[in-house]
Amino acid sequence: xxxxxxxxxxxxxxxxxxxxxxxxxxxxxxxxxxxxxxxxxxxxxxxxxxxxxxxxxxxxxxxxxxxxxxxxxxxxxxxxxxxxxxxxxxxxxxxxxxxxxxxxxxxxxxxxxxxxxxxxxxxxxxxxxxxxxxxxxxxxx
Numbered sequence: 001x002x003x004x005x006x007x008x009x010x011x012x013x014x015x016x017x018x019x020x021x022x023x024x025x026x027x028x029x030x031x032x033x034x035x036x037x038x039x040x041x042x043x044x045x046x047x048x049x050x051x052x053x054x055x056x057x058x059x060x061x062x063x064x065x066x067x068x069x070x071x072x073x074x075x076x077x078x079x080x081x082x083x084x085x086x087x088x089x090x091x092x093x094x095x096x097x098x099x100x101x102x103x104x105x106x107x108x109x110x111x112x113x114x115x116x117x118x119x120x121x122x123x124x125x126x127x128x129x130x131x132x133x134x135x136x137x138x139x140x141x
Contacts, residue, residue: 003137010133014126021119027112035095035106040066040075045084066092068099077105 043065050059064075064084075084075092078101084090093100100106107113 003133003140007130007133007137010126010130014123014130017119017123017126021116021123024112024116024119028107028110028116031107031110031112033095033103033106033110035093035100035103038068038092038094038099039089040068040092040099042084042086042088042090043067043072044086045078045081047081064101066090066099068092068094073099075099075101076109077101 045062045064047060047062050061051057052059062078062081064078064081065072066075066084076098078084093103093106095106095109098109100109108117
């Protein structure tokens with residue numbers, strides 16, 4: 001397969017991802033979210049630092065554990081631990097058996113949102129590949 005043909009196929013894939021991304025973004029905004037606002041009690045809240053073995057980069061994330069209806073589980077989509085003092089009651093959003101700290105966590109966990117992000121990152125990857133393969137095709141490689 002020639003470079004020109006590869007470049008054309010990559011640009012077509014980019015167009016498909018871009019159109020899919022736009023349609024899914026609208027679908028994300030129009031979808032009805034299925035959640036229930038609940039009160040949970042904070043069990044623990046800590047900021048954890050993890051060092052990657054190969055790259056030596058340190059990643060920081062917050063882990064908030066809450067109790068709801070006698071079960072202890074992780075509170076998803078938290079950005080800070082300062083709001084979550086152990087023993088304190090806080091508002092959470094229950095969706096599909098999981099607890100989220102905010103509505104954004106609920107909306108980005110839906111299948112439509114996951115497909116949207118696949119198309120978003122796919123279009124980014126294909127535009128980069130498209131530029132590279134187009135340049136190679138122009139150079140006659």
